Structures are given as structure tokens and as C-alpha cells.
Amino acid sequence: MKKLLARSLIFLIPLLVFFIYLEVNLYKIQNSYSYKRQCFEQQLDSIEVLVLGSSQVVYGVNPTFFSLHGYNLSNVSQTLYYDTHLTKRYLNRMPRLKYVIINISYFSFGEQLIDGREAWRDYYYSQYWDMNFPEMEYLDSKRFSKTFLYTPLRSLSYLLDGFQVNLIKNYEPSGYARIETTEHTQSDSTGYLRVRTHEDCFQERRVEENQRDVEELIRVLQARNITPGIITPPVYATYAKFINSKKMQQNYDRIQSMFSSYNCKYFNYFRDSRFTFDDFCDNDHLNSTGAEKFSRVLNREILGGQ
């Protein structure tokens, strides 16, 4: 036994040294999660408008066009669970908060990261926001190691690049991520696939818990005289045409019945004709031109600005 232990130790030492080196250097890399938290915590005292949601909001709402000080706390594939729990956690530290814009898309009510291909994002929230989704595997290497969080192969590529990688190049201190106006990739085929991907994320069994989370968030906000505004962001026609109209109607009905009891306003921009081909970078994401237009619309229609 002693021989095995001694040899295992000798065998493991170079591996351990290598991994500690990798972990230390990966720790220093900023990503959208660490950067957003850092910027958010620096601005807590002055935030008046908080924007929550997924990628449609990350790339679609630029708070610099608000007449109030806003922060875009959304992130790619961020679910209602994280919207709710992140907001609740920081609510006491945002004394000037007046509005919270909550994005509810076609598929939001049925989505939890853990069910789908983006389950790895749960571990980013665990490592960078100290927030653990209850169903997450406790003993998962992605919870404790940056190498496994980024995936070992990608970590290796970062090592080969001397850890000189920029994962936040599009992100701005307001939490908004800019996509240049020259990018347009919308088409029928990609639109169809995009809708299918979103429909695959939708799990009927998740609807109740997501509804519960949003209702709780609204109650907490209203108790503090903060106005919640529910939005469904615009999508391009190549996305909208493939939507299952029955499911969409169910979603609207759910939103309407939920929020009418809380006297909460719902702003549906899903098929808004003000947003044209040039405003989108793909089927369901706005580019920087569209983001400016959408942010001004939100400022006018929800925040009461000019």
C-alpha cells in the first residue's frame, strides 16, 4: 500500500503543479459573468433601472439611452430563476432603484438551464455569482475548477495563447454587449432552427416554478414601490413565422392572467413593425442600431422618458 501511495504521489505531483498553474491563470481571465458582477457591484448605489433577461436583452438593450441610470444585468440564456434570485439578493443594496424590466420571451416560462445543452452555464453562476441552482450536481468538477468550467480543451487553448484572451470584448460597463450593425445573418433556415432550439428548451413541468419565481419577484418589487415592466423583445420575421401560434397564445394568456392580478404592465414588441431587417444581426437578436432604437422605445414607453 505504501508503495502505491508513494508512487501515486510522485505521479500526481507534476499533474498537480500543471493544474495549479492553469487554475491560477484561468482565474485571472475576465468573462461576461465576472465582468458583469464587477460592474454591477460598482454601480449598485446609483442604479435606477435594472434590466433582466437573456441574450435578446444582452444585445438588445443599451441602458446608456435611458434617461435614468440603468444597468443591464441580463446574460446569454439567463433564465427567470437567475433573474429573480440575483435581483432579490441585491435589492437592499440598490437604494435608488425605480424600475425593473423583466424579459419574458416565447420560451422563458418553460426553461431551466439544467435541462438543456446550456447546463454548463449553471456552473458559471455558481463560481462567479455564488449562486447554486438547487438541482445542480454538488460534486461536479465544474463547480470547483476553472479548467473544467471552461472545459479542459479550451483551457489548454488559452494556455497555448499565453492566457491572452478577451472574453468580454463586446461588453460595456452598462452590462450591454454590442453587436456591430454590419452583421445580418437572418434567414428562413436559421430562423426555423432557432425556433426549434428554443422549443426544445421548453419543459412544461418548469412553467409552475418559473411563474412562482416571477410572481414572487413582482411582489417583492411592488412592496418596495419599484415598478416592474414585463417585455417581450422584438424578433425578425424569419423567426416569428415559425413560432407555434398556439403555444405563443398560451404564453400571452399566461402572462396576461399573471400580471393583471398584480396590476403590472406588459409590453409586447414581439412582432413590432418598427424593427426592420437592418436592426437585427440575426433572427432574434438586435444589433447596435436596433438596440439603440429598442432602448429609446423602452425609455419612452416604460420609463416615461423622452
Add this chain to the structure above:
Amino acid sequence: MLFNSLHFLLFFIVITAFYFSLEHSKRWMLLLACSCYFYMAFVPVYILILGFTVVVDYFAGILIENSEGRRRKMYLLSSIIANIGVLAVFKYYNFFNDNFSALMQGLGSSISLPYLSILLPIGLSFHTFQAMSYTIEVYRGHQKAERHFGIYSLYVMFYPQLVAGPIERPQNLLPQFRERHDFDYARVTSGLRLMAWGLFKKVVIADRLAIAVDTVYTNPERYNSLSLILATIFFTYQIYCDFSGYSDMAIGAARVMGFRLMTNFNNPYQSSSIGEFWKHWHISLSTWFKDYLFITLGGNRVPVPRWYCNLLFVFLVSGLWHGANWTFVVWGAIHGVYLIGGIFTFGIRKNIKKYLYVDKIPLLSVMTTFGLVAFAWIFFRANSVNDAIYIAKHSITGIPDIVHRLIINQPIYEYLGLSTSFIVVMICSIILLETVHYIHNKFNLATIFQKLPTPVRWAFYYAIVLAIIFFGVFENRQFIYFQF
């Protein structure tokens, strides 16, 4: 708890260290407790189902041994009915229900049975079959009934092979729980090596291939013929690496503690006939069916038509054992037909091969067998029989298009949605796997390893550990056979 998880790594290190530090007489308690923990890591309440099987078969074994004549047979039948009953309720009830409802609808009736909304207990078919092999062996007088309840429970629940086999026989496994296993450096390192190789097959090959296979098999209508063929070949290796990887880890983990589990796979894709394939694929299950079903039905010592019927029946049951879906039944039927066809045409094929001199090219038989096995896997993997028929049909009808694309020098894999580098890595992994198998067949790899100088051996170890870490997929993907 999955073998390819951090949870298992910690569990295994702690349990093995405890195991060797405990005195021999108490080790069964540790193994039983940690086997319960291992099983309860999936769905804790299902331990009760396992407990039911253990209690029923423990007493059935003793009662069978203590009785004679019809009573003896009655106890065996009661035990088998209890075991099959558990399988029927938890695994087949909803399948039966769906088909019953469809039949009733077809007859214009709206009668339907209530739907049972339960998760399938993990590895149910494995431990049920292992438990059944005990009572059958006691009945046949090949095994004495085990009086020690703890040791018997451990026979059914021994954690390395609890959820996906190998399905052990009592004669092999039960006595080992009473053997004294001292720490043996060579044996422990050999077990660890086998575990590492199994993990490599699972996370580097199977789980990477799964990415491509899942993409294509989820929406086969979106993919062209070559994508369908590639995905099927990838699945052929995925299922092998997934399941044999699990078996290697199970055998390796048991070996570390001094237990010898039976070999479950022996280079099945290098078989030159379907009959040979089944001697090398999932050996513990195929021998189970041979020993307890095929021979009970009369085996091949019956008139030829009956022999064929026996074969087909065994393969249909084997298909159904894998899952409550028509896809598995069709898969079993295809293998049954292959085998019967093989026996029926043996003489003719032999003469044709001789006439065409192809009997001198064994690789041809290997490739034909591989093709037939891969074709059957389509039905095993597809989400429905309709999907499987679509894939099978379009894999063949699209071949002229592939040839045309090759002629006009157009990329032929574009629709698979994978990069060239991904396909190259996958093909290299498969070549590596077959090369290792080939070398292992010709020379004993373990002996070669032992003779290598330590630095060279360690270089191999580092290579495999780093390959697992950097090329492995760590998304806690379940082993395919867990669902059975």
C-alpha cells in the same frame, strides 16, 4: 452515481482505502453499505425495489434447497414471477399500456388503462437477471443456497456491477465475498489501468461520438445520406465504447479490491460472423440467455424449425430486455434473422466463398459482419421504428449523391454540422481503439506493459490521463445501458 463523475472518484478512493484497512470479517458490511449508498445516489427510494428482490430471492433460494419435487419448482416459479413482475410493472407497464390503447383505438374503443408516471429504476434489468440466475442455479443444484443474508444482498448489490453488469453467476461471485483479499500492488495497478482505459473509452470516444450521433438521430430528416451513415458508424462505436468502457471500469474497480468479474466484451467488431459477434458482445447477457432460456427451450437439440423458433424467440426477448420500445424488439428480431439466415446459408456461403477465393480474405467477413451489426444498431438507437426505417432507407438511397459529390469534388460531410477536425479526431480515436484491440489480441498488453521501463510506462499513463482530461467530455452523460 456515475463512474465518470467526481463523486465516484472520491467515493472509490475513500471506499478502497477503508476496505483494505478493515479486517476481512467486516469488509462485507462496508461493501454492502457503500453499495446501498451508490444505488441511492440515483433515486433513493428505489432501494426498496431492490430490497424486495433481495428478500424474495434470498428466501426462495433457501426454500428451493430445502424442498423437493413440485414444491421446489413452485418456489422457483414464485421467485421468477416476483422478479419478472417487478420488471413488468416498472419497465413494461407503460409500453403495454400504449400498445393496448392504440389497439383499442384501432378497434374504435376508448378503453384505456391509467398511465404510470414513474422513472425506471436504474439498472433494473441487470440486478433482476443476476438475482434470477441465483435462484435458477440453486434449483438446478449448481449452487448452494446462501444462508448469510448480508453476503447474499451483496451478491445482488455489489456496487461495481450493480447497475450495468457484468451479470454475474453465483458460482463465480458468491464465494469471492468470503475470500480474503490482501493488498497486491500488481493487481491493484492492473485494476486501475483497466479503469483508466474504460474511462478513456467512455469520455474521450463514446461521449464525443455521442455529440454527432445525437445531433443526427434527433432530426434524421435534416441530414444527407453520408451524415446518416457516419452517424450510424459513430453510434456503432459509441455504444461499444460506452458499454465496454463501463464494464472495464466495473471489472477494474472490483479487481482493485481483489474480486474477479467475468469478461463482458472481447473485440466484438473483429468478429467474422454474427454468431461469433454474440460470443464477444455483452457476454454476460448472451450466456445468461443461452443458459437459462435457450437451453430451457430445448436449445439446438430439437427439430430444425423449432431450433430456429427458439433462436428467434431468445433474440426477441433479448431485444425487449433492452427496452420497452418496438425499436429494441425489431433490433432483436434482426439479429435473430441474421443468425438463422447464417445457419441456413452456411453451406452455400462456404462454397461461394471458396469458389470466389474470398475465404482467403478474412477481413471481408469482418467487414460484412460489422456492416450487418451497424445496420441493426440503427433500430436500437432511433427514436422510433419510423425514424429507423427512414435512416436505413436514406442511408442507402443517398449513396449515388455521395458518389456524385465525390466526382465533382464537393465536400460530402457539410450537413453533419461538424468540423473536419472533429471528424478526423473521431476517426483517429476509432483507429486507436481498434489498434489497441489488435495488439491486445496478438500479444498480452498487460505483460508488455509490465516489461516496459518505468519512464516509458509512466509516459503512457500521463498520455492517457491527459487525454481523458483534455479530450474527454465531462457533462455527466449517463451510460447508455443504465436505462436498461
